[in-house]
Amino acid sequence: MELWYTEEHTPTVRFSIKVKNQIVNIRSQFQQISVFDSEEFGRFLTLDGLMMLTERDEFIYHEMIVHVPMAVNPSARRALVIGGGDGGTVRELARYSGIEHIDMVDIDEMVVNVCREHFPGTSCRLDDGRVHLHFEDGLRFVRRFENAYDLIIVDSTDPFGPGEGLFTREFYGNCFKALSPDGILVNQHENPYYDSYSHAMRRAHRRIREIFPICRVYQAHIPTYPSGHWLFGFASKKRDPLSDLDSAAWESLKLTTRYYNSDLHSGSFMLPNYVIEQLEDAG
Amino acid sequence: MIMKNIGNDHANPQNSAPLYEALARYRADRIVPFDVPGHKQGRGAPELAEFLGSQCLSVDVNSMKPLDNLSHPTSVIKEAESLAASAFGADSAFFMVGGTTSAVQAMIMSVCRSGDSIIIPRNVHKSAINAMILCGVNPVYVDPGIHPDLGISLGMAACDVSSAIRNNPGAKAVFVNNPTYYGICPDLTRIADMAHSAGMAVLADEAHGTHFYFGDGLPISAMAAGADMSSISMHKTGGSLTQSSLLVMKRDKVDPGYVRTIINLTQTTSASYLLMSSLDIARRALSTRGLEMFGKVCEMAEYARSEVNGIGGYYAFSGEIINGGNIADFDVTKLSVNTLGVGLAGIEVYDILRDDYGIQIEFGDMGNLLAIISVGDTRYNLERLVSSLYEIKRLRGRDGLGLMDHEYIPPVVKISPQEAFYSPRRVVPLSSSVGEISSEFVMCYPPGIPILAPGELVTREALDYILYALERGCLVMGPQDMTLQNLNVVK
Numbered sequence: 001m002e003l004w005y006t007e008e009h010t011p012t013v014r015f016s017i018k019v020k021n022q023i024v025n026i027r028s029q030f031q032q033i034s035v036f037d038s039e040e041f042g043r044f045l046t047l048d049g050l051m052m053l054t055e056r057d058e059f060i061y062h063e064m065i066v067h068v069p070m071a072v073n074p075s076a077r078r079a080l081v082i083g084g085g086d087g088g089t090v091r092e093l094a095r096y097s098g099i100e101h102i103d104m105v106d107i108d109e110m111v112v113n114v115c116r117e118h119f120p121g122t123s124c125r126l127d128d129g130r131v132h133l134h135f136e137d138g139l140r141f142v143r144r145f146e147n148a149y150d151l152i153i154v155d156s157t158d159p160f161g162p163g164e165g166l167f168t169r170e171f172y173g174n175c176f177k178a179l180s181p182d183g184i185l186v187n188q189h190e191n192p193y194y195d196s197y198s199h200a201m202r203r204a205h206r207r208i209r210e211i212f213p214i215c216r217v218y219q220a221h222i223p224t225y226p227s228g229h230w231l232f233g234f235a236s237k238k239r240d241p242l243s244d245l246d247s248a249a250w251e252s253l254k255l256t257t258r259y260y261n262s263d264l265h266s267g268s269f270m271l272p273n274y275v276i277e278q279l280e281d282a283g
Numbered sequence: 284m285i286m287k288n289i290g291n292d293h294a295n296p297q298n299s300a301p302l303y304e305a306l307a308r309y310r311a312d313r314i315v316p317f318d319v320p321g322h323k324q325g326r327g328a329p330e331l332a333e334f335l336g337s338q339c340l341s342v343d344v345n346s347m348k349p350l351d352n353l354s355h356p357t358s359v360i361k362e363a364e365s366l367a368a369s370a371f372g373a374d375s376a377f378f379m380v381g382g383t384t385s386a387v388q389a390m391i392m393s394v395c396r397s398g399d400s401i402i403i404p405r406n407v408h409k410s411a412i413n414a415m416i417l418c419g420v421n422p423v424y425v426d427p428g429i430h431p432d433l434g435i436s437l438g439m440a441a442c443d444v445s446s447a448i449r450n451n452p453g454a455k456a457v458f459v460n461n462p463t464y465y466g467i468c469p470d471l472t473r474i475a476d477m478a479h480s481a482g483m484a485v486l487a488d489e490a491h492g493t494h495f496y497f498g499d500g501l502p503i504s505a506m507a508a509g510a511d512m513s514s515i516s517m518h519k520t521g522g523s524l525t526q527s528s529l530l531v532m533k534r535d536k537v538d539p540g541y542v543r544t545i546i547n548l549t550q551t552t553s554a555s556y557l558l559m560s561s562l563d564i565a566r567r568a569l570s571t572r573g574l575e576m577f578g579k580v581c582e583m584a585e586y587a588r589s590e591v592n593g594i595g596g597y598y599a600f601s602g603e604i605i606n607g608g609n610i611a612d613f614d615v616t617k618l619s620v621n622t623l624g625v626g627l628a629g630i631e632v633y634d635i636l637r638d639d640y641g642i643q644i645e646f647g648d649m650g651n652l653l654a655i656i657s658v659g660d661t662r663y664n665l666e667r668l669v670s671s672l673y674e675i676k677r678l679r680g681r682d683g684l685g686l687m688d689h690e691y692i693p694p695v696v697k698i699s700p701q702e703a704f705y706s707p708r709r710v711v712p713l714s715s716s717v718g719e720i721s722s723e724f725v726m727c728y729p730p731g732i733p734i735l736a737p738g739e740l741v742t743r744e745a746l747d748y749i750l751y752a753l754e755r756g757c758l759v760m761g762p763q764d765m766t767l768q769n770l771n772v773v774k
Contacts, residue, residue: 165666169639170671173673173678174673177677
């Protein structure tokens with residue numbers, strides 16, 4: 001018998017991974033949580049049937065969502081992670097000794113518990129003394145704060161389901177208010193290739209651009225995400241991701257990374273023409 | 284088959300839905316249609332079938348023997364109406380396919396004839412005044428009162444109804460809103476007692492009160508309070524399709540056969556089975572799960588209120604405004620928010636929510652906005668609404684806005700609505716209409732409550748209010764001249 005995990009990247013395109021066995025399949029109050037084991041990608045987590053992370057390629061996503069903003073502002077002290085229940089983003093952030101406080105807000109405690117048990121490699125820093133876990137709606141959490149964070153990372157699911165509120169104008173506005181005067185907002189920004197995703201990507205970009213004076217997009221190659229080409233949004237009040245890149249300061253931290261490096265930092269902001277066009281057309 | 288798991292608990296008749304079941308049988312029987320509608324179960328209108336779904340069009344049918352006939356119900360519609368009557372604690376119920384407007388008109392026309400008068404709050408929906416135009420009834424308006432801080436019109440105080448009854452002993456009925464658009468309820472039980480002692484019928488407009496019959500801790504329903512008839516917008520908070528409503532009644536003062544005759548005067552003879560089956564299905568859901576559904580709705584509304592009140596500036600009001608007079612009770616499922624504290628008119632916040640945040644709420648007036656919370660809402664959507672209100676305050680907030688200090692504008696009824704409506708008219712510029720008798724309505728919509736009704740004197744106060752509402756961006760409508768430059772007045 002062969003067991004395959006299949007995700008429909010579009011109604012007519014499928015992506016499949018041969019599965020050794022299914023480890024978890026439970027329903028939380030919010031979503032269906034599944035963990036599988038595979039030959040090629042090791043263990044992987046899906047929420048409502050959509051790929052969230054695999055043991056083998058998660059480093060790309062987590063390094064890119066954290067080190068890019070941290071290299072632009074290596075002196076960031078207070079960070080907020082919205083979503084990110086697998087702990088990978090917190091793991092990368094916790095490597096910076098300058099970070100004094102991390103709030104992580106995930107709506108679904110069950111995801112965090114599953115990841116603690118089955119993904120020790122990503123969830124390993126959730127018990128760091130600087131990390132504070134909050135299980136509630138990110139939109140609700142962030143609106144209470146003003147000038148409270150140097151960095152907000154939105155490590156969310158796609159904007160169809162529990163993550164929808166994290167792609168709205170009111171959410172980006174609430175983040176702006178919660179950020180310090182030189183604060184940075186980074187979010188996972190969907191893929192530019194398939195229509196349904198690129199539509200969400202353009203809408204998110206348009207909304208962020210209306211609120212933040214600096215708004216850029218960078219990219220990474222993630223084998224298990226739809227199209228394999230993934231975008232991140234970089235928005236800030238003051239710091240430009242290229243001209244304010246402090247590679248010397250970042251290099252001096254001597255962090256070992258498998259994907260990110262200072263050259264790639266700049267390169268990741270150099271986008272293909274069709275993506276540039278989409279972003280310009282975002283309205 | 285869908286029907287299998289539903290309605291198998293024969294102990295409770297409310298578990299069945301006879302009209303829905305008959306339609307499901309019709310569909311399963313694959314009847315060959317050589318009758319109207321001409322789209323023939325959707326096959327002749329592929330674009331429509333694709334848009335609305337072929338399942339839907341397959342039961343968009345005409346009345347026929349196994350599906351009964353709304354104007355003369357003898358089988359499945361009769362059963363469905365009788366289940367609805369018992370679900371609402373009434374003696375009879377009528378399925379209405381012309382909206383609650385048609386139910387309100389049928390109520391008034393069932394108890395009043397030409398030349399009769401009716402005691403009615405001024406903040407009545409225009410459908411009630413339209414009914415007076417149709418059958419020549421004279422209104423006796425009662426001042427419902429206006430809340431001094433919120434600027435919303437309230438319910439009739441029992442003492443005011445009492446004096447209206449005393450001064451108009453010949454009136455045929457007392458008409459009551461239960462609740463108003465904003466969720467304000469009058470002391471319906473007392474009003475019903477007083478009206479009955481004076482030999483008058485009690486008619487309730489419960490367009491916004493379907494849930495009173497099923498939820499816990501909500502204001503008393505018209506049937507429970509002793510009203511004779513009530514018009515209920517099942518589609519507003521009860522879960523049926525838009526335009527489907529119920530008229531429910533007790534038999535003591537009114538004969539249901541006569542009511543059916545009145546309804547048939549104006550009701551279509553091609554009543555939509557989509558609308559009717561939605562009433563049957565919604566009634567079943569309400570009777571079997573209503574308590575749980577509205578418990579959840581109350582919880583969500585309470586949560587939203589506490590979050591909105593936590594922002595500062597906005598005031599999401601609730602039961603604390605009850606005063607035993609013109610606010611005898613409050614419907615806590617309504618999320619009514621006064622916006623003046625953030626320096627914005629309710630209608631401005633309404634527009635910003637829709638244009639900038641993609642959030643459509645029920646309405647905004649001068650000082651307030653109203654969001655309807657229902658069983659179809661999710662926590663996510665409530666969080667979006669609250670977060671957007673934070674943003675609107677941050678980006679657009681100003682110093683507190685003073686509300687135009689408007690008192691109740693007492694209508695000066697010069698001639699009956701019917702007489703004014705049918706009198707020869709002439710057109711005058713709105714700005715110079717003071718002193719004329721209006722032959723048309725002028726109202727803000729929603730909520731559709733008249734500032735002027737046919738037969739009333741255009742006063743300075745009324746004109747100022749209309750101009751202020753226009754300036755604030757309210758949708759003012761009613762007159763034939765949709766630009767509101769001119770007004771039709773009685774010659």
